[in-house]
Amino acid sequence: MSKPLFEIKDIHVNIEDKEVVKGINIKILPGEKHAIMGPNGSGKSSLVNALMGHPNYEITEGEIIVDGKNVTDLETNERAREGMFLGMQYPLAIPGVTVSNFLRTAVKSHPDGEARVKTFRKDLKRHFKVLEIDESFATRYVNDGFSGGEKKRLEILQMGILRPKVAMLDETDSGLDIDALQVVSKGINEFCDENVALLMVTHYQRMLNYVNPSHIHVFMNGEIVKSGGPELALELEEKGYDWLQKDVPEKVEAQ
Amino acid sequence: MTDDIQQEKNINEIDDPELEKVKRIEDEITGEYKYGFTTDIEEDRIPPGLNEDIIRIISAKKNEPEWLTEWRLDAFRTWQTMKEPRWCNCTYNEIDYQGITYYTAPKNTPQYQSLDEVDPEILKTYEKLGIPLEETKRLLNVAVDAVFDSVSVVTTFKDKLEELGIIFCSFSEAVQEHPELVRKYLGSVVPTNDNYYAALNAAVFSDGSFCYIPKNVRSPMDLSTYFRINAVNTGQFERTLLIADEGSYVSYLEGCSAPMRDENQLHAAVVELIAHDDAEIKYSTIQNWYPGDDEGKGGIYNFVTKRGHCKGKNSKISWTQVETGSAITWKYPSCILEGDNSIGDFYSVAVTNKYQQADTGTKMIHIGKNTTSKIVSKGISAGHGRNTYRGQVKIMNSAENSRNFSQCDSMMIGGECEANTFPTIDVRNNSSTMEHEAYTGKVGEEQLFYLMSRGIEEEEAVALIVTGFCADIFKQLPLEFSVEAVRLIEACVAFPDTLG
Numbered sequence: 001m002s003k004p005l006f007e008i009k010d011i012h013v014n015i016e017d018k019e020v021v022k023g024i025n026i027k028i029l030p031g032e033k034h035a036i037m038g039p040n041g042s043g044k045s046s047l048v049n050a051l052m053g054h055p056n057y058e059i060t061e062g063e064i065i066v067d068g069k070n071v072t073d074l075e076t077n078e079r080a081r082e083g084m085f086l087g088m089q090y091p092l093a094i095p096g097v098t099v100s101n102f103l104r105t106a107v108k109s110h111p112d113g114e115a116r117v118k119t120f121r122k123d124l125k126r127h128f129k130v131l132e133i134d135e136s137f138a139t140r141y142v143n144d145g146f147s148g149g150e151k152k153r154l155e156i157l158q159m160g161i162l163r164p165k166v167a168m169l170d171e172t173d174s175g176l177d178i179d180a181l182q183v184v185s186k187g188i189n190e191f192c193d194e195n196v197a198l199l200m201v202t203h204y205q206r207m208l209n210y211v212n213p214s215h216i217h218v219f220m221n222g223e224i225v226k227s228g229g230p231e232l233a234l235e236l237e238e239k240g241y242d243w244l245q246k247d248v249p250e251k252v253e254a255q
Numbered sequence: 256m257t258d259d260i261q262q263e264k265n266i267n268e269i270d271d272p273e274l275e276k277v278k279r280i281e282d283e284i285t286g287e288y289k290y291g292f293t294t295d296i297e298e299d300r301i302p303p304g305l306n307e308d309i310i311r312i313i314s315a316k317k318n319e320p321e322w323l324t325e326w327r328l329d330a331f332r333t334w335q336t337m338k339e340p341r342w343c344n345c346t347y348n349e350i351d352y353q354g355i356t357y358y359t360a361p362k363n364t365p366q367y368q369s370l371d372e373v374d375p376e377i378l379k380t381y382e383k384l385g386i387p388l389e390e391t392k393r394l395l396n397v398a399v400d401a402v403f404d405s406v407s408v409v410t411t412f413k414d415k416l417e418e419l420g421i422i423f424c425s426f427s428e429a430v431q432e433h434p435e436l437v438r439k440y441l442g443s444v445v446p447t448n449d450n451y452y453a454a455l456n457a458a459v460f461s462d463g464s465f466c467y468i469p470k471n472v473r474s475p476m477d478l479s480t481y482f483r484i485n486a487v488n489t490g491q492f493e494r495t496l497l498i499a500d501e502g503s504y505v506s507y508l509e510g511c512s513a514p515m516r517d518e519n520q521l522h523a524a525v526v527e528l529i530a531h532d533d534a535e536i537k538y539s540t541i542q543n544w545y546p547g548d549d550e551g552k553g554g555i556y557n558f559v560t561k562r563g564h565c566k567g568k569n570s571k572i573s574w575t576q577v578e579t580g581s582a583i584t585w586k587y588p589s590c591i592l593e594g595d596n597s598i599g600d601f602y603s604v605a606v607t608n609k610y611q612q613a614d615t616g617t618k619m620i621h622i623g624k625n626t627t628s629k630i631v632s633k634g635i636s637a638g639h640g641r642n643t644y645r646g647q648v649k650i651m652n653s654a655e656n657s658r659n660f661s662q663c664d665s666m667m668i669g670g671e672c673e674a675n676t677f678p679t680i681d682v683r684n685n686s687s688t689m690e691h692e693a694y695t696g697k698v699g700e701e702q703l704f705y706l707m708s709r710g711i712e713e714e715e716a717v718a719l720i721v722t723g724f725c726a727d728i729f730k731q732l733p734l735e736f737s738v739e740a741v742r743l744i745e746a747c748v749a750f751p752d753t754l755g
Contacts, residue, residue: 106710
């Protein structure tokens with residue numbers, strides 16, 4: 001049995017002294033694809049942003065373990081260098097900085113960056129093909145005037161280029177039409193192979209038709225209220241989230 | 256298949272300059288002023304202070320004709336009647352004009368016939384600054400006039416340029432060899448009584464560059480002047496006079512640096528550009544004078560008058576400046592658009608960090624018909640820096656169908672800095688159009704998080720955001736200068752405490 005590549009141990013997160021994530025435990029083995037589902041405001045995005053070290057989210061308790069190493073006290077960029085990646089829900093524009101310059105700078109910052117930069121151009125070309133991106137993309141400014149679909153393709157492109165051990169994707173499916181969703185999913189499937197631990201955050205089940213999860217965790221009020229296999233996603237699609245809320249009346253009261 | 260090859264090629268083209276850039280700027284982000292060393296050489300130095308005798312001594316040292324001596328004295332008398340202006344949005348202590356030394360030159364040979372005569376220490380200095388002057392090491396395609404304290408020590412590629420009739424030499428040499436041209440144009444764009452510092456410069460200027468591009472000649476290489484202040488307590492007052500005759504073209508580069516010294520030093524230069532019919536002048540500056548230390552002690556007062564005269568029809572003058580140095584920068588490279596259809600451009604990046612202050616911008620005076628001007632200014636403030644854009648666009652009654660576009664953007668890093676914008680617009684006819692855009696922003700936490708989540712360090716992320724902000728300006732610079740500019744900006748903003 002292989003060791004977990006990504007361990008989230010009893011993580012608690014505060015935003016301005018208010019606890020929004022209340023003790024989360026998840027273990028992901030290499031090659032597993034976990035999905036966190038839940039209604040809006042349940043704390044799913046807060047969890048992955050906190051795991052990546054966003055300054056607005058404070059981890060008050062718990063540990064983040066990547067490939068056996070505790071990264072909880074590391075800066076965001078150091079966590080990235082240890083192999084963590086977060087695909088953003090709302091990727092920001094960096095005017096004047098070309099996609100190619102941005103990606104190259106990012107690649108170089110990784111531990112084996114010098115070696116990787118040598119194959120950068122080839123990698124970029126290959127990834128463009130997978131994501132059906134025109135090569136003129138390389139000279140455009142990062143997310144500046146990008147459509148929703150282009151932004152999400154760029155996120156997945158970054159994941160492909162940076163080759164993280166732990167890939168977290170925050171609502172990658174939001175704002176995508178069906179064609180874009182298929183292409184982006186193809187990219188995720190291609191880049192997240194048997195060596196990667198994937199953690200997807202999604203509101204809807206629809207992306208899970210293309211990226212088949214091995215595990216589903218249902219999030220409510222900052223906690224996992226139910227975990228299961230892929231069949232759980234279908235059940236949620238059918239019944240919504242309310243029935244789970246009824247399952248845990250004491251939590252509702254605790255609010 | 257062909258498509259594949261084509262695509263491969265495109266991608267190569269896309270990446271090469273950037274790869275080059277990334278390579279060149281690697282490991283450069285130290286935030287330290289790298290040009291602060293001093294050079295030990297023997298100096299020919301006159302006593303400090305300013306009076307008519309001093310001016311006569313300077314003029315005599317340069318063996319100048321009488322008309323020029325009189326021109327200087329006239330300027331000095333005008334200067335004495337003028338009041339030091341204080342409207343700059345800057346604070347600084349009283350300048351003691353009698354405490355400044357107005358002429359310092361490397362000893363013995365103020366004008367060198369060949370490089371062999373130049374003090375090896377001086378050659379070493381320029382090499383350290385990245386501007387090797389020796390034949391074998393020179394930058395390709397850039398002719399350099401190297402000004403060391405008060406004099407021009409050497410001009411490279413002179414012979415090659417002479418074959419085309421291009422005159423590129425030190426100002427002193429031009430006075431001797433081409434007095435008719437100097438006399439015709441000197442002070443024609445910036446008169447001696449233009450302003451306090453222009454008058455002072457006219458009285459005491461010691462050297463500078465002179466350039467004449469004859470009719471219908473496109474200069475095959477960039478012409479460049481590199482100014483270096485070395486001596487203690489010396490003011491630098493140089494003049495540049497550049498004339499582009501009908502149908503000619505020249506790209507001119509100007510770079511500057513100075514040693515780190517505790518006392519402030521005054522740099523009051525004058526630059527005059529004249530463009531005749533169908534001529535084009537592209538003038539680029541990278542100003543990296545010593546900015547002072549972390550407490551705001553020392554640094555250069557950079558009070559400069561730069562003006563271009565689009566005299567002829569269809570002429571074009573374009574100013575591009577990257578201002579990263581100096582304790583105080585106070586200047587407005589301007590264009591007088593007299594010729595019909597003439598064009599004036601101003602592209603500027605001004606960075607203030609530590610306790611630096613910059614009050615800079617441009618003036619565009621439209622006189623001829625169908626004249627066009629464009630202003631793109633990017634101000635970056637960090638640390639305790641104070642950054643002010645001040646601009647004036649004046650469209651005269653005669654300037655029918657003229658157009659101006661202005662864009663003034665500011666970016667702030669940290670909470671202790673300041674950014675101001677003072678645009679003035681004066682349109683005196685009904686057929687002209689004006690457009691003005693402005694943006695002020697902060698380097699945001701979210702942008703930083705985004706870049707850092709990809710493994711990029713905080714300092715590098717800030718530098719990336721800031722150089723991106725200036726990308727439109729860097730595009731205007733020749734490649735060599737563009738690389739230098741990116742490197743400088745990165746070094747300038749790379750202070751870990753600026754985000755505090």
